[in-house]
Amino acid sequence: MKKRGFEIVTKYVEEDTHLPKRATHHSAGYDFEAAEEVVIPSIWKQFLSRKINDNVITEKKIKPVLVPTGVKAYMMEDEFLQLANRSSNPLKRFLLVSNGVGVIDSDYYNNPDNEGHIMFQFTNFGVKDIVIKKGERIGQGIFLPFLKADQDQTSHDRTGGLGSSD
Incomplete structure (x- = not known):
């Protein structure tokens, strides 16, 4: 029985996509690579390039950029994959993981919308x-267990991909 690991998303099987791996024997995180070249625009450039009337800025124009990894993760039901930034990204490249910490639930794997494709x-x-160039390390994933409350209740089963449990 498979416990936890990574697979390539179907779309990226022929694209020389690499599975995440740990850098050292004692590394907690698995390093993820970008599956495509992606430009992350400066947030300041986005502010300055728009006319600001009465301090109103269209939220749709200023938003995070998704960087595909071409990878999906499977794990036990009582586990999740925590996505974290590389420590060098903010310091050297001014890149923040926009949602702070990403959480990949076990039922995200092979969902009908995007096959469980992990994106930062x-x-x-x-x-x-x-x-960000294809093959560049962009973040890391750490498998972690979680606990449930005594009065645990859920509202529905996952029916989609990114943001589908909102």
């Missing part, structure tokens, strides 16, 4: 656009 959300707080 980034916001660039630097003044220049950042290009």
Whole structure:
């Protein structure tokens, strides 16, 4: 029986996509790579390029950029995969994981919308656009257990992909 691990999403099988791996014997996180080249625009450039009337800015224009990994993760029902930023991203590249910490639930695997494709959300707080190249390490994933409350109740089963449990 498989406990936890990674697989390539169907769309990326022929794209030289790599499964996440740990850098050292004592690394907690599995390093994820970008499956495509993606530009993360400077948030300041987005602010400055729009006319601001009465301090109203269209929220749709300023939002995180999703960076595909081409990878999905399977795990036990009482586990989740925590997505975290690389420590060098904010310091050297001004990149933040926009949602703070990503949570990949066990039922995200093979969902009908996107097959469980894991993507990192980034916001660039630097003044220049950042290009993330295909194969570049972008973040890490850590498998963790979780506990349930005595009065645990859920409202529904997962029916989709990213953001579907909202």
